[in-house]
Amino acid sequence: xxxxxxxxLSFTYPNAGEPALNAVxxxxxxxxxxxxxxxxxxxxxxxxxxxxxxxxxxxxxTGHIFWSGTDLETLDARASxxxxxxxxxxxxxxxxxxxxxxxxxxxxxxxxxPVQVIRRRVAETASWLGxxxxxxxxxxxxxxxxKQLLNLASVLVMQPKVLLLDEPTAQLDPIAAxxxxxxxxxxxxxxxxxxxxxxxxxxxxxxxxxxxLLLEKGRLALDDTPRAVxxxxxxxxxxxxxxxxxxxxxxxxxxxxxxxERCPLSVREGRDFLQNxxxxxxxxxxxxxxxxxxxxxxxxxxxxxARELPDVLRGLRLTLYRGEICCVLGGNGVxxxxxxxxxxxxxxxxxxxxxxxxxxxxRPKTVLLPQNPLLLFTEETVRADLLALLQITDVPxxxxxxxxxxxAQDLGVECLLDRHPYDLSGGEQQKCALAKVLLTxxxxLLLDEPTxxxxxxxxxxxxTRLQSLRARGLCMLLVTHDVEFAAETADRCALLFxxxxxxxxxxxxxxxxxxxxxxxxxxxxxxYCNRAVTCEEVAASVQPEERGGALC
Amino acid sequence: xxxxxxxxxxxxxxxFLSVLLLTMFAENPMLRFCALLGGLLCAGLQPQKSGGRxxxxxxxxxxxxxxxxxxxxxxxxxxVLFWIGxxxxxxxxxxxxxxxxVTLAAVILWCGIYNRAVSSxxxxxxxxxAAPRLTMTLYMxxxxxxxxxxxxxxxxxxxTALGMQAGADRKSRxxxxxxxxSSVLALSLENAMxxxxxxxxxxxxxxxRTHFALYRFSARDGVLLAAVLLLTAAVTGGMASGAAAYxxxxxxTAIALTPxxxxxxxxxxxxxxxxxxxxxxxxxxxxFCVSKI
Numbered sequence: 090x091x092x093x094x095x096x097x098l099s100f101t102y103p104n105a106g107e108p109a110l111n112a113v114x115x116x117x118x119x120x121x122x123x124x125x126x127x128x129x130x131x132x133x134x135x136x137x138x139x140x141x142x143x144x145x146x147x148x149x150x151t152g153h154i155f156w157s158g159t160d161l162e163t164l165d166a167r168a169s170x171x172x173x174x175x176x177x178x179x180x181x182x183x184x185x186x187x188x189x190x191x192x193x194x195x196x197x198x199x200x201x202x203p204v205q206v207i208r209r210r211v212a213e214t215a216s217w218l219g220x221x222x223x224x225x226x227x228x229x230x231x232x233x234x235x236k237q238l239l240n241l242a243s244v245l246v247m248q249p250k251v252l253l254l255d256e257p258t259a260q261l262d263p264i265a266a267x268x269x270x271x272x273x274x275x276x277x278x279x280x281x282x283x284x285x286x287x288x289x290x291x292x293x294x295x296x297x298x299x300x301x302l303l304l305e306k307g308r309l310a311l312d313d314t315p316r317a318v319x320x321x322x323x324x325x326x327x328x329x330x331x332x333x334x335x336x337x338x339x340x341x342x343x344x345x346x347x348x349x350e351r352c353p354l355s356v357r358e359g360r361d362f363l364q365n366x367x368x369x370x371x372x373x374x375x376x377x378x379x380x381x382x383x384x385x386x387x388x389x390x391x392x393x394x395a396r397e398l399p400d401v402l403r404g405l406r407l408t409l410y411r412g413e414i415c416c417v418l419g420g421n422g423v424x425x426x427x428x429x430x431x432x433x434x435x436x437x438x439x440x441x442x443x444x445x446x447x448x449x450x451x452r453p454k455t456v457l458l459p460q461n462p463l464l465l466f467t468e469e470t471v472r473a474d475l476l477a478l479l480q481i482t483d484v485p486x487x488x489x490x491x492x493x494x495x496x497a498q499d500l501g502v503e504c505l506l507d508r509h510p511y512d513l514s515g516g517e518q519q520k521c522a523l524a525k526v527l528l529t530x531x532x533x534l535l536l537d538e539p540t541x542x543x544x545x546x547x548x549x550x551x552x553t554r555l556q557s558l559r560a561r562g563l564c565m566l567l568v569t570h571d572v573e574f575a576a577e578t579a580d581r582c583a584l585l586f587x588x589x590x591x592x593x594x595x596x597x598x599x600x601x602x603x604x605x606x607x608x609x610x611x612x613x614x615x616x617y618c619n620r621a622v623t624c625e626e627v628a629a630s631v632q633p634e635e636r637g638g639a640l641c
Numbered sequence: 642x643x644x645x646x647x648x649x650x651x652x653x654x655x656x657f658l659s660v661l662l663l664t665m666f667a668e669n670p671m672l673r674f675c676a677l678l679g680g681l682l683c684a685g686l687q688p689q690k691s692g693g694r695x696x697x698x699x700x701x702x703x704x705x706x707x708x709x710x711x712x713x714x715x716x717x718x719x720x721v722l723f724w725i726g727x728x729x730x731x732x733x734x735x736x737x738x739x740x741x742x743v744t745l746a747a748v749i750l751w752c753g754i755y756n757r758a759v760s761s762x763x764x765x766x767x768x769x770x771a772a773p774r775l776t777m778t779l780y781m782x783x784x785x786x787x788x789x790x791x792x793x794x795x796x797x798x799x800x801t802a803l804g805m806q807a808g809a810d811r812k813s814r815x816x817x818x819x820x821x822x823s824s825v826l827a828l829s830l831e832n833a834m835x836x837x838x839x840x841x842x843x844x845x846x847x848x849x850r851t852h853f854a855l856y857r858f859s860a861r862d863g864v865l866l867a868a869v870l871l872l873t874a875a876v877t878g879g880m881a882s883g884a885a886a887y888x889x890x891x892x893x894t895a896i897a898l899t900p901x902x903x904x905x906x907x908x909x910x911x912x913x914x915x916x917x918x919x920x921x922x923x924x925x926x927x928x929f930c931v932s933k934i
Contacts, residue, residue: 141842143841143842143846144838144841144842166846166847167847170842170843170847171844174842175842177838179832179835181788182832182833182836182839183835183836183839184784184836184839185777185780185781185836185839186781186784187783187784191780191853191854194853195840195843196843196844197851197853198773198850198851198852199845199847199850200844200847201847201848201849201851202851203851204852204854207851208853211853225855228784229784240839243843244842247843247844430798433802434802435798435801456804457799457802457803459795459799461795463828464792464795464796464828465799465803466824467800467805467820467821467823468824477820478803478805481804481817482804482805511827511828511831525803526803529804
């Protein structure tokens with residue numbers, strides 16, 4: 090049964106030359122799990138919002154949207170609000186009330202359901218999703234993953250026929266994100282819920298989906314099964330920009346020449362695929378780096394937030410060197426952010442020492458880029474904001490403009506300087522925030538979850554930027570959940586667990602020794618070439634004569 | 642006070658309204674002492690917060706001051722105890738001061754108990770049916786303020802780490818804090834747009850909103866509400882009919898001990914002891930159950 094039909098849909102934002110959507114047509118059958126993907130700015134969020142009348146953006150629209158045969162324009166207000174569920178990206182901002190149970194009831198209250206009915210629906214939803222244990226808690230006390238699950242649950246209480254989700258896992262850590270996606274899959278399989286998901290974490294979404302829609306500059310470029318879409322992308326020449334967002338198995342398949350009848354999608358299929366190849370004995374080990382120059386050292390640092398609270402850091406030891414990128418990985422609440430605050434000097438350890446190596450009698454300048462880059466901005470435009478920083482830090486007036494221009498040019502943010510920080514996209518905000526902290530000429534740069542909410546292209550851009558900063562002798566400490574990013578970027582990875590740094594090594598050693606806490610590429614290659622932790626390394630380990638043309 | 646605060650919010654609100662009003666309008670020292678006794682017992686049964694003892698000491702000092710200061714400023718009454726210069730210090734004014742202190746103590750105690758038993762949520766619930774939209778706005782405000790505070794701390798931290806708050810003099814420090822405040826307010830409004838979208842998406846604009854809450858009015862709540870209303874009516878009747886009348890000036894009257902007056906005292910004592918009794922009964926049940934296991 091057809092539940093959604095989009096016919097020739099075009100949309101143009103006011104004052105925009107190019108249309109955001111251009112003659113998009115597709116159908117969704119009841120019970121399908123559809124993933125909508127594309128590069129940033131391809132119109133996927135616009136399309137999703139147009140499907141929900143209450144959230145439709147302003148602009149000129151042509152074409153038709155039919156829900157179960159009824160035109161969206163003429164759909165009854167109650168059917169539209171209750172029948173089409175919508176979950177947004179940010180887990181915090183979607184919550185309306187201060188109690189979990191009240192948040193669950195919010196939508197049902199709007200529909201004007203009798204209290205007895207609300208009571209039953211809230212109860213069954215909460216127990217199906219496993220919310221009972223925090224049912225009476227304040228919403229502020231929940232973790233990000235719990236908040237997003239609550240947002241989903243509060244939509245489900247309204248018993249929608251279709252779920253629309255706009256990058257619901259972008260702000261979550263990988264474990265919570267995987268759990269969320271599996272909850273969606275369970276809804277789809279066990280209840281036959283129709284799901285339309287906009288997502289850039291395709292590693293899991295491709296395996297779970299029935300169909301993938303690929304948008305390209307407002308046009309529907311591909312509409313097929315995940316495997317067929319992955320195969321088309323892998324065989325595209327020149328490589329399609331979305332190739333790097335594909336699941337690791339598909340990327341390895343592409344790097345090995347996209348040969349073979351089936352493009353692998355999951356880790357298991359990737360392992361099966363690698364059976365057809367023989368591997369070189371060992372990857373060439375890079376030469377050990379020259380003697381390293383110390384920047385900062387944490388010696389047996391102990392920290393807690395209040396006398397009666399438990400310790401967050403317990404005798405933590407870490408050394409940081411000039412010209413390296415160090416990644417600290419770890420789960421939620423192990424003290425990653427606290428570690429950065431201690432280094433930035435905003436949290437003082439009660440035992441142990443933070444020692445900085447002095448150069449020319451000067452302490453290395455340390456700056457912190459927080460998880461939410463918007464916290465750094467205070468002025469109306471990016472330019473005014475950067476100038477304000479230079480003024481406050483007593484840079485002579487004549488030097489300000491040139492310094493600003495140099496940094497802006499360096500990071501490619503010149504065209505963003507006169508915009509309001511809030512109007513920028515997530516990746517652009519991050520870039521401008523980086524420009525701001527670089528204005529202070531730091532020696533040690535601390536980054537808190539820099540890849541949160543970023544798509545593959547922005548991640549690659551950030552990686553090149555960090556690498557060019559490294560070449561200039563900067564020391565960078567990243568704390569992150571993003572195993573893939575750490576494997577591709579870091580010189581050194583460390584695992585923070587229970588307030589201590591437990592293992593510390595180069596990415597190849599660090600990840601190849603881990604079984605669970607490692608990249609998907611490494612899990613695929615385990616047993617074939619253990620030391621390969623990125624897709625490129627896996628492909629490079631295959632005997633040269635067996636490789637296809639993509640890797641030269 | 643778990644047993645008591647678990648009652649339906651409407652019972653709680655009626656109860657506190659009744660006790661507080663009666664305490665404030667009671668002239669008769671017996672009634673005043675009943676209010677104080679009930680309040681003390683109730684407060685004694687609550688788990689003490691740290692610093693509770695200090696607050697109690699300060700309150701006691703304040704009450705002593707009220708009792709002693711009244712006769713210094715009020716010179717009515719015929720029984721002069723002694724003269725301070727040309728002004729008389731009368732027994733009636735002293736007794737009045739003492740009674741006023743008792744009432745004040747009782748009101749302070751009951752307000753504290755009210756605060757712990759009736760959270761803002763229960764209070765809002767009662768008005769939710771009458772004005773669902775207004776209540777919803779208040780709920781959101783309750784959530785917004787702590788969030789704003791957290792955001793402010795985070796922004797201040799980020800700016801400090803960047804050296805934006807390092808100004809030496811007070812003026813630049815204040816300017817720095819104001820800059821953070823204005824930017825965080827702007828950011829909160831930005832975030833509020835997303836909240837508004839989430840509300841729209843879940844049909845907030847639809848007419849005929851209902852109001853859901855976890856509270857259920859049980860038979861037990863009904864019985865207790867009836868008891869509260871009955872006792873309140875009895876006390877009010879006693880006070881209005883003059884059975885429990887009392888006056889301080891020009892001479893303190895004797896405390897009435899007619900059957901009607903005694904009934905009034907008993908009713909008020911029963912009313913003020915209600916939470917303590919509920920609590921003690923429940924504790925007894927637990928003790929009894931535990932000893933059986």
